[in-house]
Amino acid sequence: MISLYLPGRTWLHRMPAGWKLLALALVSLAITPVDSVAVMTGLVVAVLALYASLGRAALAQIALLRPLWMLFVILLALHWWSGDVLFGVLVVLRIVAMVLLANAVTMTTRMDAMMDAVEPLLMPLRLFGVAPRRVALAVAMMIRLIPLLFALWEALNESYRARSGRRGGWRLLAPFCIQTLRLSHNTAEALAARGGAPRGGHR
Amino acid sequence: MKDRSLVQIALYAAIFAMLGLLPRFDLPFAGGVPITAQSMGAMLAGVMLGAWRGALAIVLLLFVVALGAPLLAGGRGGLGVFFSPSVGFIFGWIAVAFVAGWIMQALRTAPVFPSALVAAVIGGILVMYAFGIAGMSLVGGLAPLDAAKACLIFIPGDTIKAVLVALIAQTVARGMPEALLSRNA
Numbered sequence: 001m002i003s004l005y006l007p008g009r010t011w012l013h014r015m016p017a018g019w020k021l022l023a024l025a026l027v028s029l030a031i032t033p034v035d036s037v038a039v040m041t042g043l044v045v046a047v048l049a050l051y052a053s054l055g056r057a058a059l060a061q062i063a064l065l066r067p068l069w070m071l072f073v074i075l076l077a078l079h080w081w082s083g084d085v086l087f088g089v090l091v092v093l094r095i096v097a098m099v100l101l102a103n104a105v106t107m108t109t110r111m112d113a114m115m116d117a118v119e120p121l122l123m124p125l126r127l128f129g130v131a132p133r134r135v136a137l138a139v140a141m142m143i144r145l146i147p148l149l150f151a152l153w154e155a156l157n158e159s160y161r162a163r164s165g166r167r168g169g170w171r172l173l174a175p176f177c178i179q180t181l182r183l184s185h186n187t188a189e190a191l192a193a194r195g196g197a198p199r200g201g202h203r
Numbered sequence: 204m205k206d207r208s209l210v211q212i213a214l215y216a217a218i219f220a221m222l223g224l225l226p227r228f229d230l231p232f233a234g235g236v237p238i239t240a241q242s243m244g245a246m247l248a249g250v251m252l253g254a255w256r257g258a259l260a261i262v263l264l265l266f267v268v269a270l271g272a273p274l275l276a277g278g279r280g281g282l283g284v285f286f287s288p289s290v291g292f293i294f295g296w297i298a299v300a301f302v303a304g305w306i307m308q309a310l311r312t313a314p315v316f317p318s319a320l321v322a323a324v325i326g327g328i329l330v331m332y333a334f335g336i337a338g339m340s341l342v343g344g345l346a347p348l349d350a351a352k353a354c355l356i357f358i359p360g361d362t363i364k365a366v367l368v369a370l371i372a373q374t375v376a377r378g379m380p381e382a383l384l385s386r387n388a
Binding site: 003004005024028064067068071074075078079081082087088090091095098099100101102103105106107109110111114115118134135137138139141142143145146149150153170173174175177178180181182183184185187188191192196197 | 206207209210211212213214216217218220221224247251263264266267269270271272273274279280281282283284285286287288289342343344345346349352353367370371374375378379382
């Protein structure tokens, strides 16, 4: 399965998913009013120490910040331009700390454990007649569809290349959409033939 | 909600994810602006599915991303993305799909291409940047005007995407009219 989960047996892996999510929410609320660069630097160091305590593989995951560096440069430049570099540094530190902390939760919690942890939050949906199991079905269906869609795209690309010698690129989008809609039509019929998706109300 | 809608929602969430995982499109006239196909997914979901189903498709995608799947452009995902400065765009996609779908339904008697283009431009550019700029200025601590400047470089790419979405909607309307759910709901 595609996931950012990092298999392991660290202390953070053993902590229940619900607690980790709660802790993350609390930290994000607690640091919102903080406007001291020193405190924020301390938090970033603490988060880095947390990564270090999870081992080498976890430390390598800090590379997840790489796509953000361009944004950091732009943020710092704009803050420098408006005359408050220090505030810019504070903002960048806050983003680094929160992104790393949130990723630490993701990387130490399996997707099914996360799903179980948030299921109670889906209970209010019952009031609107949506069974939480319907949500679970939609999630499973979506995850299963992704590799199918890639295969479909590849097939269209191959046949386009056979006809023209070039890559299809955006020209494939419309035929791709029609093919996928046919696929979803068949899926819906297969689902109906098996008694349909779970309804609201009792399980 | 019918089973068919549930499958369609899952399908468009999957298409959205797939657009982020595709290599960049070779658009010849983009002038070097970085283009990921992903934000097209939100316009597409709205234009094709209509307001509610389109918005639910994006909610489903974001839910799976939050569970830890790296489905956003460049293999990003997990809870971390909800704390980055682009969070405004990420939640904005829900509104993009809703508004685009709503416009598409409101213009149901008009020809497909122009109404899809209007829906994609208003939803995918106006609404998306309103949310994106709000997010940048909240998380990034920028004045809204500065945040707006930081976003400007993406506008040409998004215009191209809106045109593509309208072309797709028109092709689908011709090839498989019953699939354009925003028109026959």
